[in-house]
Amino acid sequence: MNDDSERHAAKMAKKKAARDKIMATKTEEKGLVIVHTGKGKGKSTAAFGMIFRHIAHGRKCAVVQFIKGGMETGERNLIETHFSDICSFHTMGEGFTWETQNKERDIEMAKAAWEKAKELIRDASNTMVLLDEINIALRYDYIDTAEVVEFLKSEKPEMTHVVLTGRNASEELMEAADLVTEMELVKHPFRSGIKAQIGIEY
Structure with missing residues (x-):
C-alpha cells in the first residue's frame, strides 16, 4: 500500500469511527410526518419511492391523491394491478384547479x-399514508391547515408515517413535520417547449 492509499485508509477509518459513534446515539423509532414541497420536480416521485419501499418490505400502506384525478399515472397502474392487496389507492381529485374551474366542486372533493x-x-x-398534492388543497384553503396539523399531532398512530406533497x-x-424536503427548480424541459412525458411525469 503506498503512502496515498495509507492516508486515505486512515482518514476513512477515522471518519467511520466518528460516524459509528453518532449512529450509536440514534436508537428511537417513530412514525414520521414528512413534507415534500418546493417548485422543483420530484415531490410525488420521491414519495412514491417510499411507498414502493413499504410494499417491498410487505408493509401495508395507502395513497390518497388530492388533485391528479383524470390523468392516468404509472404509479397508480402498477399499484392497482399488482399491489392492491397491500396498498390501497384512492384518487379523489378531478384534476388541477385550473382544469376543473369549479371551486365548490374542488372544495367538496378535497x-x-x-x-x-x-x-x-x-x-x-x-x-x-401518502397524501399526494394535499399542499395545493391547503394552499387554496379547501382544507384547514390547522385542522390537518392538529389531527397529525393528536390522532396519527405512533408508528405511522404520513407523507404530504405539493x-x-x-x-x-413544515414546523409540525419531522422531515421537510424542498425541491429546488434549477432547470426544467417544459421551459424549452417539451411536454410532460410518459415515465417521467406520469
Whole structure:
C-alpha cells in the first residue's frame, strides 16, 4: 500500500469511527410526518419511492391523491394491478384547479379526500399514508391547515408515517413535520417547449 492509499485508509477509518459513534446515539423509532414541497420536480416521485419501499418490505400502506384525478399515472397502474392487496389507492381529485374551474366542486372533493385520509391514517395497520398534492388543497384553503396539523399531532398512530406533497407547504405544516424536503427548480424541459412525458411525469 503506498503512502496515498495509507492516508486515505486512515482518514476513512477515522471518519467511520466518528460516524459509528453518532449512529450509536440514534436508537428511537417513530412514525414520521414528512413534507415534500418546493417548485422543483420530484415531490410525488420521491414519495412514491417510499411507498414502493413499504410494499417491498410487505408493509401495508395507502395513497390518497388530492388533485391528479383524470390523468392516468404509472404509479397508480402498477399499484392497482399488482399491489392492491397491500396498498390501497384512492384518487379523489378531478384534476388541477385550473382544469376543473369549479371551486365548490374542488372544495367538496378535497374535503372528501381529507376524510378518506383520516380514515386511512387512523388505521394503525397502515405503516405509511401518502397524501399526494394535499399542499395545493391547503394552499387554496379547501382544507384547514390547522385542522390537518392538529389531527397529525393528536390522532396519527405512533408508528405511522404520513407523507404530504405539493408546492407551497405552509410554515405551520413544515414546523409540525419531522422531515421537510424542498425541491429546488434549477432547470426544467417544459421551459424549452417539451411536454410532460410518459415515465417521467406520469
